[in-house]
Amino acid sequence: MSTQVYIDEKLEKITSKDFIEIRDVVPKRSYKGEKYKSNSKNKKLLIKDFQNRCAYCNDSDSYTGGYRNYHVEHFAPKEKFPDLEFVYDNLLYSCPYCNISKSNKWAGETAEENIKGNEGFIDPCEEEYYKHLKRNSDGEIVGVTELGKYMYKELKLYLLRHKILFNIDKAYTKANEIDKKIKQLRLNKK
Numbered sequence: 001m002s003t004q005v006y007i008d009e010k011l012e013k014i015t016s017k018d019f020i021e022i023r024d025v026v027p028k029r030s031y032k033g034e035k036y037k038s039n040s041k042n043k044k045l046l047i048k049d050f051q052n053r054c055a056y057c058n059d060s061d062s063y064t065g066g067y068r069n070y071h072v073e074h075f076a077p078k079e080k081f082p083d084l085e086f087v088y089d090n091l092l093y094s095c096p097y098c099n100i101s102k103s104n105k106w107a108g109e110t111a112e113e114n115i116k117g118n119e120g121f122i123d124p125c126e127e128e129y130y131k132h133l134k135r136n137s138d139g140e141i142v143g144v145t146e147l148g149k150y151m152y153k154e155l156k157l158y159l160l161r162h163k164i165l166f167n168i169d170k171a172y173t174k175a176n177e178i179d180k181k182i183k184q185l186r187l188n189k190k
């Protein structure tokens, strides 16, 4: 089966389900200080702002060997816009899967033109990103608009790992809740 057929079948299957948000809180670039011409310094700032999670898929870096294996992603690609290589507002914390998938793809002619028709990318620090991409009840990321479907394909958000890691997160949260309840019950018995 070709990748295209595989993606189309998946999209068909999932559009009828109920959606949830990709993440609870939209990340914010809070750093406004001096400009660092160093990837490692910028990465440390990004880790905080993105709370150790990939800007595009929300996977935690703890499942992929920590921050060393995560990348500094350039929203407007540095190959096309070298002036933006160290501009903090153009940077994102990203898992290697999303970073390598996005590569130097860019729909517009200028750094400001991030969308052209139904193609292009939206910065995940913008609320707008979450109008185009959601999760279905199984935890899979889905594109719910034409632009969302473009990002879904180009960022390979259909990779099984994104669904699996979301469900692992969910299981951890549940396990912690149960732990707390057990502790509370033990305390009440004493």
Ligand SMILES: [Zn+2]
Residues within 6 Å of the ligand: 054, 055, 056, 057, 058, 059, 094, 095, 096, 097, 098, 099
């Ligand atoms: Zn990612």
